[in-house]
Amino acid sequence: GENVEQHPSTLSVQEGDSAVIKCTYSDSASNYFPWYKQELGKRPQLIIDIRSNVGEKKDQRIAVTLNKTAKHFSLHITETQPEDSAVYFCAASILSDMRFGAGTRLTVKP
Amino acid sequence: ETGVTQTPRHLVMGMTNKKSLKCEQHLGHNAMYWYKQSAKKPLELMFVYNFKEQTENNSVPSRFSPECPNSSHLFLHLHTLQPEDSALYLCASSQTLTQPDTQYFGPGTRLTVL
Numbered sequence: 001g002e003n004v005e006q007h008p009s010t011l012s013v014q015e016g017d018s019a020v021i022k023c024t025y026s027d028s029a030s031n032y033f034p035w036y037k038q039e040l041g042k043r044p045q046l047i048i049d050i051r052s053n054v055g056e057k058k059d060q061r062i063a064v065t066l067n068k069t070a071k072h073f074s075l076h077i078t079e080t081q082p083e084d085s086a087v088y089f090c091a092a093s094i095l096s097d098m099r100f101g102a103g104t105r106l107t108v109k110p
Numbered sequence: 111e112t113g114v115t116q117t118p119r120h121l122v123m124g125m126t127n128k129k130s131l132k133c134e135q136h137l138g139h140n141a142m143y144w145y146k147q148s149a150k151k152p153l154e155l156m157f158v159y160n161f162k163e164q165t166e167n168n169s170v171p172s173r174f175s176p177e178c179p180n181s182s183h184l185f186l187h188l189h190t191l192q193p194e195d196s197a198l199y200l201c202a203s204s205q206t207l208t209q210p211d212t213q214y215f216g217p218g219t220r221l222t223v224l
Contacts, residue, residue: 032210043215100153
């Protein structure tokens with residue numbers, strides 16, 4: 001089955017800096033890659049996603065890149081703000097079978 | 111925030127108790143999921159239902175028993191649980207299983223097994 005590795009497990013940045021979180025997956029058949037943000041005590045919420053026919057997608061300060069050949073994808077957050085502090089999860093899926101990374105705890109220091 | 115709801119939000123039970131978790135989605139979706147979220151571990155997919163039919167059971171112990179009476183409601187019946195079953199149980203829904211689709215999560219039930 002699919003195996004998703006996520007790094008780093010914790011990330012601390014200064015407000016205004018960029019943050020990058022990387023994930024790798026094992027099953028080349030995976031074709032959908034969402035990123036979720038989970039604030040303390042709250043549900044995971046989708047922040048951006050990318051499908052396997054696209055290499056890059058951007059939404060304001062958030063961007064995701066996908067390298068199908070290398071089987072890795074990354075989340076980029078620019079101009080970080082304290083409210084970006086949360087746990088971020090990547091996932092890779094084939095239809096309903098969605099496998100998640102272990103999460104990255106991002107702390108943005110004011 | 112009200113698209114997928116879960117009750118109760120918190121549950122404490124003994125190992126001999128029987129309890130049920132409830133999930134309801136108001137998004138008109140056809141697929142529903144149960145996940146287990148433990149500290150420092152990836153979200154673990156437990157069960158998948160599509161149009162009320164179970165399509166996936168990821169080797170979940172029989173002390174967890176799902177029920178999906180219709181496309182909007184999903185239950186997880188619990189009996190003779192173990193302390194290691196303590197976790198956050200998340201329900202999710204998506205429009206379909208026939209193509210990759212966004213899953214929307216409920217707020218979760220924080221379960222503690224004594």
